[in-house]
Amino acid sequence: MPVRINTPISIAIIQKEHEDLSRVIEGMLYLVRAIQDGAAPPDLCLFRAMLYYITEYPERVHHPKEDQYLFSRIKERTHQLDTELDALSEQHSKGELLAHGLQHALLRYEFGGIDAFPHLHRLVEQYAHFYFAHMRVEEERIIPVAKQILTEADWKTIDTAFLENQKMIDATGQRYHYEHLLSLIIDIAPQQTESGNLMI
């Protein structure tokens, strides 16, 4: 069995994209919990930026590439992960629906008022739980097996596909600047001071 000594670049990119998605989800969690506690006025512009990032990048770029390149190659080499991979692919579709549900819940809160907040809060908590579990399975169950069974030729194809993502976030290109949007979110995301007060 081919065992990679070095981590393929595609795996490093997937892990970095998971970190970025986690930071955005944690930001959304922090925001709804702060609103719930009455600790901050709702920053809906920031919330919209977070949702926009999620629907434009992880949902449209990250997940489809996992399905199309990583999962399909693993299935060609082994059937031991078929059940897990099918469940993860289903979760990719479900994630898109959940993100749309979040957008709708945000609009209802924005235009319907405080009565719509508990629903939004509940959806954000569910979304966070759903995606943290999803990424954990990919990193702890799928990637270790992939490293053991995929060939150099497989990794070449997968690496090429995921390296394209980096071009998409290249600030010198003509493409949409996801990286810029992400740093904007991180820059303006609320942070807690030592005294526990919020800074925005």
Ligand SMILES: [Fe+2]
């Ligand atoms: Fe995934």
Ligand SMILES: [Fe+2]
């Ligand atoms: Fe992923």
